[in-house]
Amino acid sequence: MQQRGIDTPRLDSDLLLADALGMERLGLFLDPNRPVVGEELALFKRHVQRRARREPVALILGRRSFWQHEFMVTSDVLVPRPETELLIEAVLDAFPPEQQTVPLEILEIGVGSGAVLCTLLLAYPDAVGVGVDLSSAALAVAEHNARQLGCLARVTLLPGDLAQPLRTPLHATKRFQVIVANLPYIATDELARLDPEVSVWEPRCALDGGHDGLTLLRRLPGEVIPFLAEGGLLALEIGATQGDAVAGFLTAAGLRDVALRLDYGRRPRVVVGYKDHATGETHEN
Numbered sequence: 001m002q003q004r005g006i007d008t009p010r011l012d013s014d015l016l017l018a019d020a021l022g023m024e025r026l027g028l029f030l031d032p033n034r035p036v037v038g039e040e041l042a043l044f045k046r047h048v049q050r051r052a053r054r055e056p057v058a059l060i061l062g063r064r065s066f067w068q069h070e071f072m073v074t075s076d077v078l079v080p081r082p083e084t085e086l087l088i089e090a091v092l093d094a095f096p097p098e099q100q101t102v103p104l105e106i107l108e109i110g111v112g113s114g115a116v117l118c119t120l121l122l123a124y125p126d127a128v129g130v131g132v133d134l135s136s137a138a139l140a141v142a143e144h145n146a147r148q149l150g151c152l153a154r155v156t157l158l159p160g161d162l163a164q165p166l167r168t169p170l171h172a173t174k175r176f177q178v179i180v181a182n183l184p185y186i187a188t189d190e191l192a193r194l195d196p197e198v199s200v201w202e203p204r205c206a207l208d209g210g211h212d213g214l215t216l217l218r219r220l221p222g223e224v225i226p227f228l229a230e231g232g233l234l235a236l237e238i239g240a241t242q243g244d245a246v247a248g249f250l251t252a253a254g255l256r257d258v259a260l261r262l263d264y265g266r267r268p269r270v271v272v273g274y275k276d277h278a279t280g281e282t283h284e285n
């Protein structure tokens with residue numbers, strides 16, 4: 001696999017072999033002399049052939065862990081990324097679950113696999129959530145994951161563009177304490193330069209952020225802030241070079257306490273801002 005440009009060949013082949021054997025990766029180390037024969041060997045070979053064509057391991061296995069949950073993934077959704085866990089941390093820090101006295105209402109724009117929305121609903125057992133996505137195929141994956149994780153009854157999934165599906169008599173009066181989004185933020189010209197795992201195998205509508213990568217992030221605050229409750233949090237994942245620009249969009253849209261959250265490499269990956277209370281109270285976290 002190394003000759004094919006895959007930079008984690010050992011890890012990938014372990015994961016593919018463990019899957020073919022129906023065990024966790026740890027099982028390979030506990031039983032290193034286990035023979036691989038018959039249908040298990042045939043499945044492993046098929047997995048390796050797919051990986052050699054640069055198909056991501058998560059798509060071959062059909063699943064990916066995020067936070068501590070496992071999500072089904074297909075070629076219709078972005079494979080959940082570790083950096084997106086920063087969005088979860090931003091929400092948990094702003095609204096510590098043990099301090100919540102009323103059920104949170106959470107909106108995610110661009111729900112994809114449902115990894116973010118389901119993880120939040122599992123962290124807040126009384127919360128309800130709305131997930132919007134332009135892709136109906138992605139919404140079907142989110143629905144499957146919400147059902148598997150036992151939170152489907154608390155989820156409403158709506159097809160459409162940004163906040164457009166909320167502008168109906170049924171939803172127009174809703175106000176959310178938390179609005180999160182990990183929208184496409186890669187500039188169109190950069191897409192072809194990405195690894196094939198991303199540029200070939202992941203859906204373009206999950207990646208393409210327009211000419212400068214900021215097309216959707218520029219539009220989003222104006223679309224969703226009318227649906228943000230007073231004191232509510234807007235948290236957006238961003239590309240590592242987009243912090244100042246997106247913080248500017250949130251400030252210009254009237255949010256306060258706008259701040260960047262950094263990843264472990266000290267790069268800005270999430271921007272947060274709060275909607276003022278009508279009384280002028282400030283957020284304490």
Ligand SMILES: C[S@@+](CC[C@H](N)C(=O)[O-])C[C@H]1O[C@@H](n2cnc3c(N)ncnc32)[C@H](O)[C@@H]1O
Pocket residue numbers: 077078079080081084109110111112113114115116132133134135138160161162182183184205206207216
């Ligand atoms: C980067 S993926 C994020 C998926 C998931 N939330 C996550 O963090 O793993 C972006 C998602 O936004 C959706 N999307 C793109 N443009 C959109 C738009 N204008 N309105 C709503 N959803 C959109 C895509 O279909 C895709 O599922």
